[in-house]
Amino acid sequence: MxxxxxxxxxxxxxxxxxxxxxxxxxxxxxxxxxxxxxxxxxxxxxxxxxxxxxxxxxxxxxxxxxxxGYRWSKTPTGQFVDGHERADVVEYRQVVFLPIWAELLSRTRIYAASGNECVVQPPSTRRVIIWNHDESTYYANDRRKIRWVHKSETAVPYAKGEGASLMVADMVSPDYGWLRSPDGTETARVLFKAGKAREGYFMSEDILKQASNAMDILEKHYPDEDHVMVFDNATTHLKRADGALSARHMPKFSPKHGDKWDGTDWGERRQPKNWGVEVPMGDGTFADGSPQSLYYPEGHERAGVCKGMGVILEERGYEGALKIRAECPKFQCEKGATRCCCRRMLYNEPDFVGVKSLLE
Structure with missing residues (x-):
């Protein structure tokens, strides 16, 4: 009442x-x-x-x-887990990357928070200019960040916008800003309309072309300094040469049928899974620095055929490699294992580990 x-x-x-x-x-x-x-x-x-x-x-x-139940807020987004704290990544960062980075920074200009250059003792060698590669994609509806979000709405991995997109790829440094010639007529910037029905996708070939153009500009207009270009580890930046060493799809044994290294003479449906490549791999390297061919030489009854992981490892001194299994289930080897399977053993070989990407 x-x-x-x-x-x-x-x-x-x-x-x-x-x-x-x-x-x-x-x-x-x-x-x-x-x-x-x-x-x-x-x-x-x-x-x-x-x-x-x-x-x-x-x-x-x-x-x-x-x-x-609605709140005026940003759209909830899912969280992607990266591998920054994996043991091998941490070891590489601490042992390899950071020492090299510290040496490079000792030769760069240092700037205060105000943007003014700090007065420091100039290096005894040439100045180093660090150029960071940046790729940003802008979508037609990117502006819709804040909206009424219902309390029951769960976070999902954020798709970067909706509608047509425009990718901008460029090189930037704290010393010169965006990479271009002093008069602005030459630039490293690339505008790309990604999409199946548009300009396709920004692939490794496009990255290499942009990097080559950037180096031409630096060599022509900034020859008195040493330049370091920094790229992230995106897949398109890590592509290796077609003939680069790789144990990922190599079979343990040579093919049982036919003599062609690419399996083209096996007959219909007789090629084994993961067998056959378009370009033969280059030579490996023995511990003493001498080359090791991964294919049987001319004059051999199976000339040109891949030896397989077992024979390659035994030639490198790993006795009994032919009796070791080809690969652990789904290639998920036990932590710390080094001789659990042929594929892991080859993966750990210095010449296979040291293969550089085309960009490098």
């Missing part, structure tokens, strides 16, 4: 209406507005059914959005 009189209650307190309103907003889609409630309640059939003389104000609609 209310001894102070009566007051009006909100129709939003009616569970059926709140559910009706929520379903209406969900039917609109991802980008709902408080104004959608105002417009919904302004419909004649809705006002008649709810016995309203007019719709609500925008401020009231914004309060209602919160009452039914």
């Amino acid at each position: 209310n001894i102070y009189g009566t007051w009006n209650s909100s129709i939003l307190e009616e569970e059926d209406f709140a559910q009706e309103l929520l379903l209406h907003l969900q039917g609109i889609g991802k980008y709902v507005r408080a104004m959608d409630i105002v417009e919904y309640l302004d419909r004649e059939e809705v006002k008649s059914r709810l016995k309203l003389t007019k719709t609500i104000s925008l401020a009231t609609a914004q309060r209602w959005m919160k009452n039914i």
